[in-house]
Amino acid sequence: QVQLQESGPGLVKPSETLSLTCTVSGASISYYYWSWIRQPPGKGLEWIGYIYYSGSTNYNPSLRGRVTTSVDPSKNHFSLKLNSVTAADTAVYYCARGVRWNDHWGQGTLVTVSS
Amino acid sequence: QSALTQPPSASGSPGQSVTIPCTGASSGVGGYNDVSWYQQHPDKAPKLLIYEVSKRPSGVPDRFSGSKSGNTASLTVSGLQAEDEADYYCSSYAGDNVVFGGGTKLTVL
Numbered sequence: 001q002v003q004l005q006e007s008g009p010g011l012v013k014p015s016e017t018l019s020l021t022c023t024v025s026g027a028s029i030s031y032y033y034w035s036w037i038r039q040p041p042g043k044g045l046e047w048i049g050y051i052y053y054s055g056s057t058n059y060n061p062s063l064r065g066r067v068t069t070s071v072d073p074s075k076n077h078f079s080l081k082l083n084s085v086t087a088a089d090t091a092v093y094y095c096a097r098g099v100r101w102n103d104h105w106g107q108g109t110l111v112t113v114s115s
Numbered sequence: 116q117s118a119l120t121q122p123p124s125a126s127g128s129p130g131q132s133v134t135i136p137c138t139g140a141s142s143g144v145g146g147y148n149d150v151s152w153y154q155q156h157p158d159k160a161p162k163l164l165i166y167e168v169s170k171r172p173s174g175v176p177d178r179f180s181g182s183k184s185g186n187t188a189s190l191t192v193s194g195l196q197a198e199d200e201a202d203y204y205c206s207s208y209a210g211d212n213v214v215f216g217g218g219t220k221l222t223v224l
Contacts, residue, residue: 035213045153045161045204047213058211094160100208101151101166108160 002026004095004106012089012113018082022095022106029053029076033099036069036080038091039108046091050099051078085113119205119216126222132193135219137205139186149208150188152181155218156201164203165190197223 008020022034036048049059051069059067063082071078082089090113096102119139127133137150150168153161163172165181168188178193188207192199200223205216 037215044218045206045215047206047215050213060212099213100149101163101206102153102161103163103166103172105160105162 002097002104004097004104006093006095006106006109008109008111010110010112012085012111013115014086014113015084018080018085018089018093018111018113020080020093020095020109020111021077022079023075023077024097025076027097027104029071029073029078032097034071034078035096035099035102037094037096037102039094040088040091048080048082048093087113089113119207119214121203121205121216121219123217124220124222126224127192127195128224129195129197131195132191133195133221134189134191135203135205135221137188137190137207137216139188139207139214148183150181150183151206151208152179152188152190153204153206154199154201155204161204192221195223199223 003025005023012018030053033050033052035050038046047060051057051071066083068081092108092110094108095106097104119137121137125133148168152165154164155161164179168183169181180191182189203219
């Protein structure tokens, strides 16, 4: 059974960097694409970007320049960094498997940007 | 990649059928078959219902079906049940980018 679990700070100060990790169990991170998706409170889903196990990436044009992702096959996890955050980045952040469609999702983690 | 447009709400009575449209640009929904649909209950992660326009993952009831005509993809829920009350999102993959619709809140009357 494939499971994904997000982890990281729930509170980040404005202008600082949001950092999250997604640990995958029940499946190898290799040979799959892995995505980050977020959902501001009470709003819809927004695609952040994806990373392939080999390290190739693509990001939402609206976030390009602030977002980076990395993957560590030895630990079976991948990570997200979003810099220069503002209150508009407050959201539940999900990690998920796939890009064209996402068949497995983490439970999500709320990250609040506030001083 | 332009946005996908969904109606903010839809409703139906138990046993009825409801169709939720998702309209996008010709380069998105209209140009590719990578349209997927997700169901999200309150405070839960989204769940994949449909991929590649009309395919259902294992375990998804056949009451859920997807289709596409031109620039509009649609999700149909047949034989509505109380547990179908949730938010539904369409998504399109095109040009190596992903875009989600704004979501439709389905109410079972």
